[in-house]
Amino acid sequence: DVKVTQSSRYLVKRTGEKVFLECVQDMDHENMFWYRQDPGLGLRLIYFSYDVKMKEKGDIPEGYSVSREKKERFSLILESASTNQTSMYLCASSWEDSNQPQHFGDGTRLSIL
Amino acid sequence: SQKIEQNSEALNIQEGKTATLTCNYTNYSPAYLQWYRQDPGRGPVFLLLIRENEKEKRKERLKVTFDTTLKQSLFHITASQPADSATYLCAWYNFNKFYFGSGTKLNVKP
Numbered sequence: 001d002v003k004v005t006q007s008s009r010y011l012v013k014r015t016g017e018k019v020f021l022e023c024v025q026d027m028d029h030e031n032m033f034w035y036r037q038d039p040g041l042g043l044r045l046i047y048f049s050y051d052v053k054m055k056e057k058g059d060i061p062e063g064y065s066v067s068r069e070k071k072e073r074f075s076l077i078l079e080s081a082s083t084n085q086t087s088m089y090l091c092a093s094s095w096e097d098s099n100q101p102q103h104f105g106d107g108t109r110l111s112i113l
Numbered sequence: 114s115q116k117i118e119q120n121s122e123a124l125n126i127q128e129g130k131t132a133t134l135t136c137n138y139t140n141y142s143p144a145y146l147q148w149y150r151q152d153p154g155r156g157p158v159f160l161l162l163i164r165e166n167e168k169e170k171r172k173e174r175l176k177v178t179f180d181t182t183l184k185q186s187l188f189h190i191t192a193s194q195p196a197d198s199a200t201y202l203c204a205w206y207n208f209n210k211f212y213f214g215s216g217t218k219l220n221v222k223p
Contacts, residue, residue: 042213045210045212
């Protein structure tokens, strides 16, 4: 079974801090994704990567950056955390083909105080 | 812009009945749709994929239909059980991105 592991289930940070969210997948998937999920808004794509060192902006990249130095790891960085970035963050991975299902981690619930 | 919509109101049904969830899309026609299940505090889990040239897809008690004329996909759970209670999300792929609906919460009462 595919396993996507997110480093923290719950995280509390302060406004202005630099925050790192880590995601590791064990299936050698080419594609990796970061989403945030908010009530009534559903899943919104922040960034995705289709290869090592490659990244593409999603729908809401402002205030975020990403890093993919190794195939299995995809990091989301909040450069200067703000309270409106309080959310559930979900990482996913998939094979290269566009019709392949995404495999999700269990999320990181991030609170910015 | 492309949009995918699901009924935001929860669906409450009695155990044993068939649950039907709706996913509507606007503007672009997706080549295929995916359906996921999400339990509280967990990430979504893939259930089914249906292509635009497939009218219907089945997997055990699950059935998905795809009507390109109505721009709609229906997701059915037959003989529903309390364990089917969860939020169900539809998603479609276009221009190198996945777009998810906000999900419909299903409550199956014993």
